[in-house]
Amino acid sequence: MQERSASAPFETILTALSAAGEETRLRLLALLAEAELTVSELVTILGQSQPRISRHLKLLVEAGLVERHREGAWAFFLMAQRGAAAALGRDILGRLACDDPRRAADRERLTEVRRARAEQAVRYFASHAANWDELRALHVAEERVEAAIRDMIGTTSLHNLLDLGTGTGRMLELLAPLATRAVGIDQSPQMLAVARVRLEKAGLRNVQLRQGDIYALPVERDFYDLVIIHQVLHYLDDPARAVREAVQALRPSGRLLIVDFAPHEEESLRANHAHRRLGFAAAEIAALMEDSGLDVIERRDLVPNWNEGGKLTVTLWLGRDRRIISDPLPLTLGEFA
Structure with missing residues (x-):
């Protein structure tokens, strides 16, 4: 706050x-x-x-x-x-005044800058959708990351799960079996097409995929037990805004899991892979969570092993909504546009 x-x-x-x-x-x-x-x-x-x-x-x-x-x-x-x-x-x-001419002109040019960023990201994701999982393997072994995710969130059943920037749908494939209903949001139609193939192959029938903006989520508020932002924040021009939007989707006592790179110096990721941020310090994400009304309940740093030369450290943050549950939880997600 x-x-x-x-x-x-x-x-x-x-x-x-x-x-x-x-x-x-x-x-x-x-x-x-x-x-x-x-x-x-x-x-x-x-x-x-x-x-x-x-x-x-x-x-x-x-x-x-x-x-x-x-x-x-x-x-x-x-x-x-x-x-x-x-x-x-x-x-x-x-x-x-919001309608001051100078402020309005600056906002208009800011919109153009944001549009250029978004178009660059869309082109990148469209061209790399088919081999996305390979590109994500820049960090410590994916098996270690996924094992840590499963351990941190536990095996308790979830009513509603939300995956932001779902990409190829791997997080949904991993965690949707724990949920009554799971929803994946991504801006790229190409990525969503890859995710649909993957999830159909996995036989998951409790998953919905939606095209949407991570800054204006097309989902119900105060609803989800668990929201995941897995290897997404480093692409965004406003990570804090994305975290605030994610928290709006959490029910009281719901949890937000953020997975991203620790700070690094691989500048090639900006030029070649559209990364906007070169990782996040532990205190930065903790502050974003706390300012959005969450308590950080766990953090893990996955450092590369001796045989993983050139890989990047991955950090996982788990936050919990400070609000207390007072009403019965809805079991399913209503349809939305």
Whole structure:
């Protein structure tokens, strides 16, 4: 959950106000409240030089209004989520008219940047759908990952299971036998076609596959016992938004399992495999879960064995919704568009 405005030292407030009180920096703050962006993307949106944008970002970061994290040759920026300066920044943006012409124009260009990203990802997934499982074998042995997944979630029956970015449907094949109903969401029709073949071959009749946006899930809210995001977040431009959307689908006391790479330096994955992020630090995912209303109940790091040279470490995070069950659970998922 985001903090409410809180008292802070005079210098903290003065520095934050000075940083936000300039046209370009205010525009940057508004953009970074909506998406995690690189300097080059901000240059494209605002039409200003890279040095100028970098100087403004430096001031915003120093004021505590913006967070910066570096991955190899790339740096990502996002509006800060914690601290008095971040709360003040949210207050400022909350008073900024949504229909302001400059803000509207920036949003329009942000939409174009996001559209270009999405089109690149669609082309990539379409061209690699048939051999997706082979591409995923960049990390420690899949058998180890799947064994850890099964162990972490246990063998208790699930009413409703949701797999986000289902890809070829392997997670559904693995876990749908535990569920009354399982749903897989993916944006790529080609990937869903591969998944349907796989699941039909496995004889699973309790699975639905749906094309959908991970940021606007076509599923019921407060419904699923378990939601899985397996090797998906590193493709996304806004992982935090995807986690928040996933949590909206959880029933009270439901669990979210995230599986992804630990931080690494394989820059080729950006150029050759459309990875946007080079893994995630344990504290980053834990913070995303906690800010979305989950308690992190378990984390595991699967480090490559001595004979798995060149493989990447995989981390699994399991979070539980803090809400308490008060009503009987629905047993099946209603039809949805």
